Amino acid sequence: MTAVTAAAQRPQETPACRVLRYGRHEDTVACAGCGEPFLRARGATYTACLRCEMARALADAGIAPDDPALAQWAAWNDAVTRRAAG
Secondary structure (H helix, E strand, O other): OOHHHHHHHOOEEOOOOOEEOOOOOEEEEEOOOOOOEEEEEOOOOOOOOHHHHHHHHHHHOOOOOOOHHHHHHHHHHHHHHHHHHO
16 A cells, blocks of 8 residues: 555544545435435434435424525526536
8 A cells, every 4th residue: 555545545634623534324204294214424413305304404493395596496406407507
């Protein structure tokens, strides 16, 4: 094993003092909100999928799923994404 290969396989310290490991270290868990399986980093403790987290954040902000402002924002975001892509 070369020195470069050995260095690439060692964990690195990040500024937040977390150790980053190379490769995929994931677990499949069921969401506590909807029950759908999702991938999360091994050792993580969050229990909700991204869809449920966003729904909770929107509800906390007082935005309903059928809010016209949310539909307008989604249309604007789609237009910006298409312009940037192309």
